[in-house]
Amino acid sequence: MIQLNSIIQLKGLSKSFGSQEVLKSVSLNIQKGDIYGLLGPSGSGKTTLIKLMIGLETPSTGSVTFKGNKLKANELYPSIGYMAQSDALYDELTAKENLSFMASLYGLKTAERKEQIEKVMTTVDLLDHLYKPVHQFSGGMKRRLSLAIALLHEPEVLFLDEPTVGIDPVLRKEIWDSFHRLKEEGRTLVITTHVMDEAERCDRLGLLSHGEIISSDTPDAIKETYGVTSIEDVFLKNGGVSIAD
Template sequence: MSKILEMNEIALSFGKEKVLKDINLSVDSGEIFGLLGPSGAGKTTLVKVIVGILEATKGSVWVQGKKMPSLELMKSIGYMSQSDALYQELSAKENLAFFAALYGLKKKEREEVINKAANIVNLSKELNKEVRHYSGGMKRRLSLAASLMHSPGLLILDEPTVGIDPLLRQSIWDEFHKLKESGITIIVTTHVMDEADKCDRLAMLRDGSIIACNTPEKLKAEQGVESIEAAFLAYGGGAQ
């Protein structure tokens, strides 16, 4: 299976603080890859390095065989940050049209792309509603739709379901698996243990380092435990 992402000896410091420490990581094309860890573990910093928003102090990042940061590659990556970057006074459709324009889609393409993305996140009937009237869950789904506007091959989602009720969270994960089936590779950060269990493979982060990486089943089996939470603690992910 081909690698869509390779990270070699990635380290990043802010002043004297080491945020990422010698990260070696690869992601296969067509998988859902999870980054699991508590707040402050380095998950958001790591995905920002992958996307090209931050540049590592040391090491190299390769996406689709090309070295990052690359403006050309950044245009082919879908990125959904923790905070919703939406215009509250505009309708959902106007927001998506704005992102479509940013990605350079021609006017005749935008309507089709907007409808397709809205359908994926189940917002087709709410497109004309102003975003300020959306619930938190609807805003997260709209942000996901915005990240899909340019049909990315790699989708990077930073805590996409934070603050969302369990029922809606399951619905969004169902959409992730549909996107995977369509050929999109997904990297998702989470601190929710049951979400981590839904990933094809998983890297556990603690204090800027990867403490374990494998399929959820193998991570549990290696520690002789029945839950990802127990595995995370056994690998050293608990409080010190």
């Protein structure tokens, strides 16, 4: 049964690569307008789960529904933005040239490109670097440019795979501030992370351990259920898996 206000529902989702089972019967409901965090150690299945949600991988068993309908990748793409762990940027081009190229792939008309490019670069605080070649960008600037590209076509849902990896704490806070502004605009964000303070800033969390969801709720409710004071302690109570592993 689809829950009221559910935008993405996973039911009994499993994924194997050969004899290796990466995800085991994952069931989740992600609500419209939430920042939903997928938290777990490296190798827990976070990236695979994101790829299944956006149709880049096919489940071995189970189903994904988007807004109540069975997932069809070609129909989904106009509604979503995806930011992978690795930046897919052309270093020899300027930020504007990267954005213009991606805007053309999204099908944005020439008249709206300039406005959208300026809007998304303002959102990620990079407007002053619009004409700078990407090879002159720091790692943090490249991550923010990747986020700007994911926002170009004004997607309803953003899937962000470890968007702040390798970024210093001050810049991470700025990026998370932009996530909350996007939420206020009505966007839904699905974010993978293994950083504790980021997990606490999500509306709801799905805790992944060894390919299984061990809990899905608000951060405070999860801690209360397990009688602990930190999310990491939840993992330690479930087989001694540390988030830092």
